[in-house]
Structure formats: structure tokens, C-alpha cells
Amino acid sequence: GAVVSQHPSRVICKSGTSVKIECRSLDFQATTMFWYRQFPKQSLMLMATSNEGSKATYEQGVEKDKFLINHASLTLSTLTVTSAHPEDSSFYICSATGQKQETQYFGPGTRLLVL
Amino acid sequence: RKEVEQDPGPFNVPEGATVAFNCTYSNSASQSFFWYRQDCRKEPKLLMSVYSSGNEDGRFTAQLNRASQYISLLIRDSKLSDSATYLCVVNTANDYKLSFGAGTTVTVRA
Numbered sequence: 382g383a384v385v386s387q388h389p390s391r392v393i394c395k396s397g398t399s400v401k402i403e404c405r406s407l408d409f410q411a412t413t414m415f416w417y418r419q420f421p422k423q424s425l426m427l428m429a430t431s432n433e434g435s436k437a438t439y440e441q442g443v444e445k446d447k448f449l450i451n452h453a454s455l456t457l458s459t460l461t462v463t464s465a466h467p468e469d470s471s472f473y474i475c476s477a478t479g480q481k482q483e484t485q486y487f488g489p490g491t492r493l494l495v496l
Numbered sequence: 497r498k499e500v501e502q503d504p505g506p507f508n509v510p511e512g513a514t515v516a517f518n519c520t521y522s523n524s525a526s527q528s529f530f531w532y533r534q535d536c537r538k539e540p541k542l543l544m545s546v547y548s549s550g551n552e553d554g555r556f557t558a559q560l561n562r563a564s565q566y567i568s569l570l571i572r573d574s575k576l577s578d579s580a581t582y583l584c585v586v587n588t589a590n591d592y593k594l595s596f597g598a599g600t601t602v603t604v605r606a
Contacts, residue, residue, distance in 0.1 A: 413592065415594075422504075422598070423598055424500070424597055424599065425583075425596040426596075427594070474540075485592070485594060487539040487540055487541070489538065489539050492537070
């Protein structure tokens, strides 16, 4: 199946710093990428949908100025958590779909801990 | 009301047992249904899609009941490696967004 990578796999940072997470589709062109967040023992919550070359669409309650998403190419989307705070600590997962958009392929996730 | 609801479990079963659990969804316009498996601290992985007529993949059987708005997953002859959290996933709109349940935890013991 298709492969999606994420980097870094885990990050620990101080409160107030910004953290950038990369999501790459390795063997296919991802026309759409999704960013999710998962808190312990909870379901994945969709944060935003990004299409290559256009602005991301954010879900209700997700601050677009805090979670900056860039989908500059068909193989790369980035999520930047700006001025991270302890409550932003979570498991961030991206997924990607190709042109047919039949299946979402998930990245391995990034575990963020903000101290 | 949550879009997708699941019994969190845990379901603790011995090896070789059969375990089954359901998930309900709130939007009658939901179109596509899936079961994903998520291991501890890992990303979800597609286990199987769920079709209207029900479908089977080896030891796993999925059923869809549109009238009652639930889907089910049955695991036969459980293996230790089946221990995981099973996520019920529903696609409602035509925009390929997925709604996830919180998961049902299954633990298979030797």
C-alpha cells in the first residue's frame, strides 16, 4: 500500500515555542492531506483538510492562526503548532489521499509533549 | 451526540474465542464504513471496509445495518496478535472526511 511518513516522530518542547511537523507521501501524489489530533483514550479528531496549492479548511474550534498548515507540493504538507502550550500536547497524525481519494493512508504520527 | 459511538470495552477473551462488538453512527446519510485497527501509540491501519451485504476477510466479519445505523465486527478464533483497539470509521459527506469512534479495546489472553 501507499506510504506516508511523518517527521519528527516525537518532540518535546518548552511552552511558547513553535513546532513544525512534516507529512510526506512517499510513493504517490497526495492531492488531499488531513491532519488529526488524538488525546489519550479518545478518538481521532480531524483538525483540518488541506489541498495542494490552496488554503487549508479548518474544522470548527480549531484555531487556524495557531495551527498553520501548508501544502506546498503534492507530496508534502506541514503543520506548525505556534506558541505551543501544555494543552497542545497530543498525538498528531496526518493522512493522505491520491487523486481517486478512495482510501486515506495514515502517517505514523507525531507525539508532541509541551513542558 | 457523537457521530460515531462505540463501547470502549475492554473485551478480554481467551485465545480461540469469538468476540463481537458494534458501533452506532448518527448520520443516516453516511455512505462508507470502515473498521480500523490501532495498536498502542501507533497510527490507525485499515482493517476492512464494510459493505452493505456484509463481508468477510479471513477471521474477520463485518456487517452493516443501515436501518438501525450500526455496524459490527466479529473476530473468530482470536489470536494474541488481535489485541488492539478497533476503530469504527464512517464517511458521511462527499468530501472524504472520516469520523472516528473512540475505539473498542480487545485483549486476547493466552
